[in-house]
Amino acid sequence: MRISFTLNGRPAALEAEPFERLAPLLSSNFDLKSVRTACGIGRCGACMVLVDGKAVNACLLIAGKVEGAEIFTAEGLEAVAAPLIAALEAHGAIQCGYCAPGLLVSLAASLLAGDRVRAEDVEATLTGNLCRCTGYAGIRAAIADVFG
Amino acid sequence: MSLRVAEKLSGRFRYLADDAPKGALVGLVLRSAHPHARISRLDTRAAEAVPGVHAVVTTADVPAGFRFGLRLKDQPVLADGVVRHLGEAVAAVAAETMEIAAAALAAIDVDYEILPPVTDPHVALGKEAVALHDGGNLCHAFDYLKGDVAVALEASAHTVDLSLDTPRQMHVALELEGGVAIPGEGDLVLRAPAHDPHHVRHVLSELTGLEEENIHVVGSPIGGSYGGKEDLHVQPVLALLGLKARRPVRLVLSRPEAVAAGIKRHPFSIRLRAGCNADGRLTALDFDAVADTGAYASHGPEVLETAMECAPGAYDWPSVRLAGRLAYTNNGISGAFRGFGAVQTQSALELAIDALADKAGVDRIAFRRLNLAAAEGPGPLGQTMVPMLELEPLGEALAALPAVPVGRPDERFVAGTGVALIRKGEGFGGGGPNGALGRLALGFDGRIRLETSLTEMGQGLEAAALAALRQAFGVDGRDVGLRIGETAVGNSGPTSASRGTQIAVRLVRKGAETMRQALGAAAARKLGGAAEDYISGPGGMFRADDRRNRPDIGFAALAEGEDIAVDVEIEPIETHLDGLACHTLFTACAARAFILVDRWTGRITCTGIDVLPACGMPLVPAAFDGQMAGGAAQALGFCLTEDLLATDGSFAARNLDGYFVPTIADMPPVRIHPLVELDARDPVGLRGAGEIGLNAVAPAIACAVRDVLGIPPLRLPVDPDWVLDVLEARR
Structure with missing residues (x-):
């Protein structure tokens, strides 16, 4: 079936079975390398995308659920997340970077949620984003900068 | 801290398996569902006949008896009559789509004669155990003795007995093992995360018969490793598929494949007895360890040696007995891990x-x-x-x-x-690849760059090397550059054992003086005077006696028509003891x-x-x-x-x-x-x-x-x- 949605602010559509997983569809149809299937079972967070403002694991989301949705991938969040990117860079929060787009999506969800978000709440939203390199120390410092 | 943070966060940064040439085939590996079995029949004819399949490879495509490994070479590229761990590669296919590749895998006919698995490393080392390799199940042994430990422990005021079993820890790099093979006319490009591109090239040359100079390996950047990508992973199978299909092939493991077949940390089973005097001075240490390397050695012997060398800790023991044994089992493969x-x-x-x-x-x-x-x-x-x-x-x-x-x-x-x-x-114990070659060069882009085959896996080697370059030449970030992680540059040895960043920085520091002289000489040729009249600074070369805020010649202009480069070699500092690394x-x-x-x-x-x-x-x-x-x-x-x-x-x-x-x-x-x-x-x-x-x-x-x-x-x-x-x- 044909599934239509907006992707990074522009109208988009793809042909897929309704039960196909969104992550490989986004990466292959739109060459969005940020959507990475690194476990495929929603544990690592490397495939996260924003769907109607919520960070979700695209490896678990089925295509049929995104008809009419507003989807952002990390590629489309660079401008709005500029303060986050600057803070993460300043604190050496990124090493190999493979988890970084999923992390950015999770953090952007908090950023877009408004002023009331506290740093400890933001940290709690990141338990679904595994980072194997950094021990999260720089990420924490960046959160304190942006949300503290 | 790494470079290109914004690119990494926004997904613009490219890892080695992200992109493949147009028309690249999809590679898939058939893996053993049994930890220990004999392959009594392996028939790939039906798989080869599936439309859209361009290559199917088995051990028949590998030179007879070929084995690879980091030091001890005991691992077949594809199972050679026997599978020794769950998930061992048995065959692989390259096809036009993932669906066709999966169908081809399903069409491969394998009969296994299931053998009882050897799973306890202590049992594996016993006389009754089934031997998993020709030489038996003792992969490596380490023994060291100083003084009479039994007597010293007997005389000690206090002794403790302790045993500890440690986990089979998994690396869980977020980037899965994967890569791309691009065959040409008589040559091969292989892009896949690697700690030592020159080692990968050497193995691929032995495997394929291509001369080393006709193989180009790119091993950097890496999306996390921690030692888990130090062994060759997909490279041998990718090379076989690419050369047989005569088409580019991309192969990336799934997480279940990586869990089953990837390298893990060696589980250790330790028993020790230690003593001290009434005043708290250590007397003796008696330390036994048995480690499980699984089906193949990988870095196991070196892991055991480092483990035993570190067993006495940072302390002075009048007498010590160390005994380490590394056993082959059918429990996956253990190897290097931070x-x-x-x-x-x-x-x-x-x-x-x-x-x-x-x-x-x-x-x-x-x-x-x-x-x-x-x-x-x-x-x-x-x-x-x-x-x-x-x-x-x-x-x-x-x-x-x-x-x-x-x-x-x-x-x-x-x-x-x-x-x-x-x-x-x-670095490595005596005899390991501790030396390094590198090069400092001024590029036509006006950047003084370090060339080294060391790789970036998130540890910050690039950032440290660039900082060292800026320091050594007194220049800005825009004046420095890198070419790293590939076989087109000199062999700097493995990026492992905590040596990578240290070696990169030392290559810069060691070559800096000669490079400064070469830069000065080039400035003198272009502007007159002597080499020592010029010093490097932000943007280019300055007259040493008349330092203005702009260089007398910019680096790009300096590089024109010149070949300004210095080869650097770091020689290992090593100790050799008889029989002990x-x-x-x-x-x-x-x-x-x-x-x-x-x-x-x-x-x-x-x-x-x-x-x-x-x-x-x-x-x-x-x-x-x-x-x-x-x-x-x-x-x-x-x-x-x-x-x-x-x-x-x-x-x-x-x-x-x-x-x-x-x-x-x-x-x-x-x-x-x-x-x-x-x-x-x-x-x-x-x-x-x-x-x-x-x-x-x-x-x-x-x-x-x-x-x-x-x-x-x-x-x-x-x-x-x-x-x-x-x-x-x-x-």
Whole structure:
């Protein structure tokens, strides 16, 4: 079936079975390398995308659920997340970077949620984003900068 | 800290398997569903006949008897009549789509004659065990003896007996093993994460018959490794598929494939007896370890050697007996993992040190300081070594750390503290590939660049090398560059054993003076005068006596028509002892960990970690701190949450469910207190930061557990049920 949605602010559509997983569809149809299937079972967070403002694991989301949705991938969040990117860079929060787009999506969800978000709440939203390199120390410092 | 952070966050950054040439085929691997079996029939004809399949490869496509490995070569590219672990590659296909490749895999006909798996390393080493390799199941042995340990222990005022089993920790790099093969007319390009592109090329040359100069390997950047991508992973199968199909092939493992077939940390089973005098002086150490390398050696022999060399710790023992055995089993494959065998033996030893200190009635830090090994050496195996004056200052710093509130001990939670003081060899033991070639060159883009085959895997090698270049030439970031991680540049040896960043920085520093002269000479040729009239600075070359705020010639103009380059070689500093591979260069580190034990659930939370690394002055402090915090997280997993349990050769987890990598919620604050002064005579001037934090933090957490429970954990990670049993028994 044909599934239509907006992707990074522009109208988009793809042909897929309704039960196909969104992550490989986004990466292959739109060459969005940020959507990475690194476990495929929603544990690592490397495939996260924003769907109607919520960070979700695209490896678990089925295509049929995104008809009419507003989807952002990390590629489309660079401008709005500029303060986050600057803070993460300043604190050496990124090493190999493979988890970084999923992390950015999770953090952007908090950023877009408004002023009331506290740093400890933001940290709690990141338990679904595994980072194997950094021990999260720089990420924490960046959160304190942006949300503290 | 890494470069190109914005690109990485926004997904614009490209890893090696992200892109393939148009028309690239999809590779898939058929893997054994049995941990130990004989292949009685393997028929690929139906798979080859599937439309859209361009290559099917089996061991018939590999030179007879071909084996590869990092040192000991015992691993077939594709199963050669026998499978020795679950998930072992049996055959592979390259097809036009994933669906066709999957259909082709399903069409491969394999008959297995199932054999009983050898799963207990102790049993594997017994006389009755089925031999998994021609030479039997003893992959490697390590023995060292100094003095009469039995007599010394008998005469000791206090002795402790301790046993510790350590986990099969999984690396869980977020980037899965994968790559792209691009065959040409008589040549091959292979892009896949690698620690040592030249080694990969050498193996591929032997496998394919192509001359090394006709193979180009790109191994950087890497989306996380921690040692897990040090072995060749997809490269041999990719090369076979690409050359047979005569088309580019992309092959990326799935997480279940990586869990089943990827490299893991060696589980160790340790038993030791240690003694001290009434005044707290150590007397003797009797240390036995059996490690499980699984089906193939990988880095196992070197892991065992490092483990045993680090077993005596940072201490002076009048008598020592060390006996290590590395067994082949059918439990996957174990190999290199940050900490490299040493973290296993150091955890056991530091637990024993605390137990002896308590028996002797001496403060645990004071006990360590009383027994520190001499700064001038000899090393732990009696070898000569580069003097290290860092141990005593670290002991002093450990004692001087401020007390930190440990949370709120109450009826539910009980708090504990652990410390550790360790040293670990850097680079490889005697005879390993410790040397390095590199090159400094001025490019036509006006950048002074370092060329090295060392690779970037997030550890910050690029940032440190660029900082070293800026320092060495007094220039800006826009004046420096890198060409790294590929076989087109000189062989700098493996990016492992904490040596990569250290070597990259030393290549810059060693070549800098000659390069400055070459730059001066080029300026003199272009502007007149003598080479020493010019010095490098931001943007280009300046007259030394008349330094204006703009260069007299920019670097790009200087490079025109010139070939300004300097080859650099670093020769290894090595000690050789008869029959023992041992290190000459050591790095020291101390750590302190705070934990809370939940009396209701037996679960342990780490509430704070201090790391005191003695690595010299960090070039890029954020990158250095990141190595310490990252190592601390993996140490926490090693002690508290991570183990890939194996039953009958099958792992308990098939993906990341059931295997618990620490999340942000599991990580306490990590405070880093670097010791920046190394001995003035130190010939290296800095130490790698990659492993040492992990090596110190794991024993500190283990010791904190003992601090709370009064007895050392018998196995890591600590099982909450065991904690509850201990708490119950104490009541």
